[in-house]
Amino acid sequence: MLTMPPPTRTRDLARLSDEALLSLVAASDDDALSELYDRFGRVAYGLALRILRDETLAQDAVQEAFLGVWRNADRFLAERAKASTWILTLVHRRAVDLVRREDIRRGEPLERAPEPAAPTTAEDEASLGFRRRLVQEALTQLPAEQREALELGYYGGLTQSELAERLDQPLGTIKSRMFTGLSRLRDLLDQAGLEGSYP
Amino acid sequence: MAADPHANVAPYALDALDADEEREFEEHLASCEACREELASLREATAALAYGAVGPAPPPELKERILAEAAAERPNVVSLPQRRSWTAPLAAAAAIAAAVAIGVGVYAATRPASTDPLASVLAQPGAKLVPMGDRGALAVAPDGTAAIALTVPRAPAGKTYEAWVIRDGAAQRAGLFSGATVLRIDRPVKPGSVVAVTLERAGGVDAPTSKPLAATKEVS
Numbered sequence: 001m002l003t004m005p006p007p008t009r010t011r012d013l014a015r016l017s018d019e020a021l022l023s024l025v026a027a028s029d030d031d032a033l034s035e036l037y038d039r040f041g042r043v044a045y046g047l048a049l050r051i052l053r054d055e056t057l058a059q060d061a062v063q064e065a066f067l068g069v070w071r072n073a074d075r076f077l078a079e080r081a082k083a084s085t086w087i088l089t090l091v092h093r094r095a096v097d098l099v100r101r102e103d104i105r106r107g108e109p110l111e112r113a114p115e116p117a118a119p120t121t122a123e124d125e126a127s128l129g130f131r132r133r134l135v136q137e138a139l140t141q142l143p144a145e146q147r148e149a150l151e152l153g154y155y156g157g158l159t160q161s162e163l164a165e166r167l168d169q170p171l172g173t174i175k176s177r178m179f180t181g182l183s184r185l186r187d188l189l190d191q192a193g194l195e196g197s198y199p
Numbered sequence: 200m201a202a203d204p205h206a207n208v209a210p211y212a213l214d215a216l217d218a219d220e221e222r223e224f225e226e227h228l229a230s231c232e233a234c235r236e237e238l239a240s241l242r243e244a245t246a247a248l249a250y251g252a253v254g255p256a257p258p259p260e261l262k263e264r265i266l267a268e269a270a271a272e273r274p275n276v277v278s279l280p281q282r283r284s285w286t287a288p289l290a291a292a293a294a295i296a297a298a299v300a301i302g303v304g305v306y307a308a309t310r311p312a313s314t315d316p317l318a319s320v321l322a323q324p325g326a327k328l329v330p331m332g333d334r335g336a337l338a339v340a341p342d343g344t345a346a347i348a349l350t351v352p353r354a355p356a357g358k359t360y361e362a363w364v365i366r367d368g369a370a371q372r373a374g375l376f377s378g379a380t381v382l383r384i385d386r387p388v389k390p391g392s393v394v395a396v397t398l399e400r401a402g403g404v405d406a407p408t409s410k411p412l413a414a415t416k417e418v419s
Contacts, residue, residue, distance in 0.1 A: 012328045020328075020336040023348035023381065027317050030269055037262050045257035047249040059261050063268070070269045081242060083350075088246040096214045128253045135251035153215040154248050160210040161217060172206070179209035179241075186244035 018083035026073035033070055040084065041066075042128065044091040051095040051157050052102075061098050065091040092154070099157040138188040146181030149174055208234050212241040316346035316383035329394075331413040337394050339418055343387030347394065349413060353378040354398060361399045363407055366392040375403045392418050 013021065013035045024032035044065060048058035068090045076086050139147050152158050152166070160178070164171045204227040210216050211224050228234050320326055323340035330336050335349035347362060354360055354377045362373040364386045373384045373394070388394060395414035397407045 015330050016328065016336055017330070017332075017334065019334065019350040020330065020348060023317065023335060023350065027321075027348075027381070028273055029321070030266060030273075033269055034262070034266055037265060041262060042256050043249050043253055045261070046252045046254040049254055050252035059257065062257060062261060063265050066265045067268060067272070070272075081239060085242050085246040088249045089242060092245075092249065093214055128250070131247075131250035132253040135247055139248075139251060150213070150248065153210070153213040154245065155252060158215065159217045160215045160220075163215070175206045175210055178213060178215065179206070182209045182212060182241050182244050185248070186240065189244055189247050 018087075022069075022073045022076050022083045022086075025070060026076070030070075033066070036069065036083075036087065037066060040087050040091075044088065047088070047091055048095040050155050051092075051099050057098055057102065058095070061095040062091060065094045068094070096157045134189065134192050138185055138192060141188055142181050142184055146177045146184065149177035150181045150185065153178060205231070205234055205237075208237045209241055212238055212245045317348050317381045320344055320346045320383075329415045329418055331394070331396070331415050334413040337384075337388070337415050337418070339388045343389050345384040345388040345394065346381060347384060347396070348381045349376075349396065350379045351396075351412065357401050358398050359401050359403055360396055360412075361403050361407070363395045363397065363411075364388055364392050365395060370395075370407050372403065372405065388418055390418055394418070 013024075013031055016024075016032075016035075018036065018039065021032045021036050025036065041062065044062045045058055048061040048065075049055065052058045052061060065087070069087055076083065081089075139150070142150070148167070149163060152163055153160070158166065160171060160174045163169075164174045167174070204224060207216060207220060207224045207227075211221065211228075216224060228238065317338050320338040320340050321328070323342070323344070325341040326338060328336045328338055331347065331349065334351060335347060337345055337347050339345040349360075351360060359375045359377060361375050362382060362384060363370040364373045364384060365371075366389065371386055373386050374382050376382050384394060393415055395407070395411035397409045397411050399408060
């Protein structure tokens with residue numbers, strides 16, 4: 001389909017924004033899909049692994065999410081979101097679907113995220129490590145009950161009703177903790193200057 | 200229970216609704232601009248949480264599997280009615296945006312198949328991509344045929360986006376559009392040209408009146 005020589009093409013793609021890459025994916029450009037995977041595959045896998053706690057299932061979730069990107073990139077264009085947000089939302093959704101389908105024991109006391117493994121490149125590592133620290137620090141600044149609602153919901157894959165039962169709180173309290181927690185997290189991340197997109 | 204539907208925006212952003220609640224909330228979302236705004240803003244923070252879980256790199260085979268699977272399913276997908284032809288006429292854009300905003304796949308099945316200008320430019324030998332800031336890119340072929348892919352918010356009422364081909368200081372009109380799009384540039388883009396996009400009054404104008412929202416460097 002594409003007739004440009006590979007070296008030029010790869011360099012061109014590396015310069016494109018996430019959104020431009022998604023436009024190309026919507027036009028069936030698999031090199032653009034490959035570039036998006038290079039940008040988000042690792043964070044996607046980390047998220048899926050945190051939720052699913054199983055390498056095979058985590059790979060399944062990431063694979064389904066990226067195939068979702070491949071099939072549905074055209075739908076992204078009318079969304080009011082950054083490409084990174086859209087992609088990571090798909091990954092989270094797939095992982096949560098799987099964890100609920102598999103009925104994996106979840107929401108047990110949350111361990112900290114696993115230690116990062118072998119670095120890919122120093123640059124990637126620094127950037128990902130930096131983001132990870134920013135997010136974790138922002139979470140620690142939330143009141144404990146808000147952090148708990150976000151962590152059990154987002155990383156644990158629990159529904160609000162499951163959370164209400166587990167924490168023995170009214171459903172309305174859980175909704176409100178999620179809303180306040182997420183709003184504060186947004187403000188904290190804004191202050192810290194964390195952009196969701198690839199640097 | 201007649202709970203306040205607005206209160207589900209954060210649980211929805213976190214994927215913490217069960218299937219019934221989710222369906223109800225998406226129906227609500229279709230008619231509630233305030234919730235759509237709130238959701239867009241909360242989703243950014245939610246997605247940032249993913250970075251809090253960064254851990255070991257996935258095995259390299261995962262990428263290979265994904266790319267192989269993507270390549271394998273493309274021929275099948277193309278023959279289906281919902282062939283991804285996201286260059287539907289701009290007239291349909293409002294309806295599409297409304298459908299997509301509530302996260303349903305209605306429009307994908309209803310869009311007419313049409314050729315994709317970006318893909319057809321890129322299919323030409325020697326074609327290249329020129330970034331337009333972080334908003335998109337220009338694809339241009341050696342004979343000057345060109346298309347742009349842009350992700351911009353919907354133009355406000357009474358306004359339109361207008362594309363320009365600027366060469367030797369003269370800006371020529373190159374097409375109107377109303378939001379995120381792929382647009383064929385209907386003038387040849389020769390070396391030394393700049394392709395830019397401005398926001399103008401509806402109907403378009405003869406010369407740009409505002410600073411470009413997106414522009415290429417000089418095309419080489």
